Amino acid sequence: MRRSLFGRTWPNVVALVLFVFFVFPVYWMVTTAFKPDLDIISTTPVFIPFHGTMGHFDKAVHAAGFWTLVRNSFTVTICSVVLSLLVAMAAAFAVARMRFRGRKAFILIVMMAQMAPWEVMTISVYMIVRDQDMLNSLVPLTLFYMMMVLPFTIWTLRGFIAAVPKELEESALIDGCTRLQAFWRIVLPLLAPGLMATSLFGFITAWNEFPLVLILNKESAQTLPLWLTQFQTNFGDDWGATMAASSLFTVPVVVVFLFLQRRAVGGLTAGAVKG
Amino acid sequence: MAAQYRGTPTRAPDQQSAVAAPTAGAPVAVGTAPAPGRPRASRGSALAGRTTPYLLILPALVATAVLLGYPLVRNVIISFQTLNAFQLIQHTTQWTGFGNYKEQLTSAEFWHTTERSIFFTLANVALIMVGGTLIGLLLNRLGKRMRLTLSIGLVLAWAMPYVAATTVYQWLFDTRYGVVNWGLDKLGWHSMAGYNWLGSQFSTFAVITLMIVWQSLPFVALNFYAGLTTVSAEIFEAARMDGAGAWRTFSSVLFPMLRPFFLSTTFLEIIWVFKAFTQVYALNAGGPAGLTETLPVYAFVEGVGNQHYGTGAAISVLTILILLALMSYYFRIILKQEDEL
Numbered sequence: 001m002r003r004s005l006f007g008r009t010w011p012n013v014v015a016l017v018l019f020v021f022f023v024f025p026v027y028w029m030v031t032t033a034f035k036p037d038l039d040i041i042s043t044t045p046v047f048i049p050f051h052g053t054m055g056h057f058d059k060a061v062h063a064a065g066f067w068t069l070v071r072n073s074f075t076v077t078i079c080s081v082v083l084s085l086l087v088a089m090a091a092a093f094a095v096a097r098m099r100f101r102g103r104k105a106f107i108l109i110v111m112m113a114q115m116a117p118w119e120v121m122t123i124s125v126y127m128i129v130r131d132q133d134m135l136n137s138l139v140p141l142t143l144f145y146m147m148m149v150l151p152f153t154i155w156t157l158r159g160f161i162a163a164v165p166k167e168l169e170e171s172a173l174i175d176g177c178t179r180l181q182a183f184w185r186i187v188l189p190l191l192a193p194g195l196m197a198t199s200l201f202g203f204i205t206a207w208n209e210f211p212l213v214l215i216l217n218k219e220s221a222q223t224l225p226l227w228l229t230q231f232q233t234n235f236g237d238d239w240g241a242t243m244a245a246s247s248l249f250t251v252p253v254v255v256v257f258l259f260l261q262r263r264a265v266g267g268l269t270a271g272a273v274k275g
Numbered sequence: 276m277a278a279q280y281r282g283t284p285t286r287a288p289d290q291q292s293a294v295a296a297p298t299a300g301a302p303v304a305v306g307t308a309p310a311p312g313r314p315r316a317s318r319g320s321a322l323a324g325r326t327t328p329y330l331l332i333l334p335a336l337v338a339t340a341v342l343l344g345y346p347l348v349r350n351v352i353i354s355f356q357t358l359n360a361f362q363l364i365q366h367t368t369q370w371t372g373f374g375n376y377k378e379q380l381t382s383a384e385f386w387h388t389t390e391r392s393i394f395f396t397l398a399n400v401a402l403i404m405v406g407g408t409l410i411g412l413l414l415n416r417l418g419k420r421m422r423l424t425l426s427i428g429l430v431l432a433w434a435m436p437y438v439a440a441t442t443v444y445q446w447l448f449d450t451r452y453g454v455v456n457w458g459l460d461k462l463g464w465h466s467m468a469g470y471n472w473l474g475s476q477f478s479t480f481a482v483i484t485l486m487i488v489w490q491s492l493p494f495v496a497l498n499f500y501a502g503l504t505t506v507s508a509e510i511f512e513a514a515r516m517d518g519a520g521a522w523r524t525f526s527s528v529l530f531p532m533l534r535p536f537f538l539s540t541t542f543l544e545i546i547w548v549f550k551a552f553t554q555v556y557a558l559n560a561g562g563p564a565g566l567t568e569t570l571p572v573y574a575f576v577e578g579v580g581n582q583h584y585g586t587g588a589a590i591s592v593l594t595i596l597i598l599l600a601l602m603s604y605y606f607r608i609i610l611k612q613e614d615e616l
Contacts, residue, residue, distance in 0.1 A: 094331035257434035
């Protein structure tokens with residue numbers, strides 16, 4: 001069907017406007033981070049920065065304790081994701097490959113746990129951690145982050161494991177492998193892409209978590225999201241440095257995300273349509 | 276669910292496997308001879324075979340019980356206590372029965388906050404679902420290059436961490452040097468020059484809503500678009516031949532086909548917006564004067580900020596109950612689907 005000139009143009013115009021709407025905040029963050037102060041607090045905003053400076057990044061990186069918090073963030077994130085992968089792999093294998101009583105109940109628990117309202121559970125988590133005398137420690141943070149990403153990890157891995165043809169495993173068993181060997185040598189290598197995708201999503205969740213660390217940890221035991229909100233409070237109107245800090249915090253996530261986006265999208269819909 | 280990817284759809288695994296299967300399985304599967312008959316999976320004793328699955332799910336169950344179940348129970352226990360700074364330091368337990376609940380259920384502030392939270396959630400979810408659907412339809416209509424451009428924009432907004440997005444929005448809406456005020460002034464809205472967005476309830480909510488919608492649209496739009504691509508062109512063709520207009524095609528053909536998608540997405544967004552803590556708290560800490568406190572922020576401010584932990588716990592239990600009520604329809608569907616798991 002041929003469309004009129006107007007009919008062909010307007011979708012592109014609208015798409016362009018939407019593109020600007022979605023990208024502008026990100027663009028503004030990055031460009032502000034590079035702009036000299038005079039361009040930031042000018043009465044007419046400078047939309048295209050011709051004079052770049054690294055000064056704001058310098059300031060952000062040298063803010064007190066920055067590197068400690070970077071280390072904290074990476075430690076907590078990586079440990080929680082690895083832990084949840086280990087725990088989830090076992091459970092996902094059982095759910096995907098075995099029939100046992102209580103399997104459905106277990107799946108329902110996982111689905112409900114997925115929706116756990118962590119944001120309103122901070123008070124009781126605080127009391128529990130305080131009872132154990134573990135405030136300002138990275139251990140409880142790691143454990144709770146592990147739990148936050150666990151249901152999702154089980155759920156996705158279950159799908160990936162189910163996708164590995166059962167016959168492969170069975171022929172390995174016939175060839176004399178034990179069940180563990182069959183898993184280790186046959187299923188695990190095939191799971192690699194799935195493990196990668198799943199763990200990166202866990203990474204994003206743990207990296208961004210804010211409410212729990214806000215209540216549990218102070219000062220040198222904090223993570224980057226807290227640093228970012230406080231950076232803003234401490235440096236007040238220094239928008240250049242604040243935006244540099246935001247950019248530094250965002251970059252790892254965006255890199256991971258661009259890498260993953262296809263899988264995420266394919267994920268939801270295929271099943272949704274099928275149902 | 277603190278996940279940025281906004282949680283897992285309830286039916287994720289099957290499609291995940293659909294994505295993964297060809298790449299993962301194919302090359303090996305071709306070369307392997309088909310197994311003759313079904314081998315006995317377990318070579319150990321029958322008992323070992325029966326206990327294996329339970330051993331495998333044990334760590335996950337223990338973790339869930341200790342790290343999720345116990346905090347939930349503890350939350351309820353604390354809500355029956357008077358637990359202020361004094362009791363906290365003295366390590367004393369002082370029971371108050373339903374005192375905290377009575378106090379909340381008879382306080383105007385609690386009901387105002389509840390009302391505010393529900394309206395806030397409904398408004399955001401409506402904007403997100405309608406906007407996301409429209410953008411999804413637009414993506415389907417665009418040429419290849421423009422579609423890629425818009426998708427990149429969507430993914431960038433989607434990927435922005437909440438805390439970073441919040442600081443950026445504070446900067447965009449800054450009173451003196453914010454680019455938004457400058458733009459409105461230039462467009463002839465001169466009273467907006469130097470406008471303090473975070474100074475009033477309505478304008479603060481406007482900024483929060485814009486931010487949340489901005490963050491959520493990509494998820495809905497891209498997923499809806501991906502769903503659209505699975506609907507075959509013949510169906511649209513047939514609808515057009517039958518004389519259906521754009522709206523009719525959507526409401527009578529597309530919507531029923533993609534109903535499961537709309538259902539699960541809407542409810543995911545309800546959970547997500549209702550418990551949005553980071554954005555509301557980091558933007559203005561529920562201010563001005565607590566007028567933009569939603570239930571999760573209210574629980575935090577009362578409990579942790581004012582050190583009335585018992586009260587905060589009671590608010591959070593009530594919040595969870597309200598969320599469950601909002602989600603009850605969805606849970607019923609999940610339970611019905613249980614047979615297909």
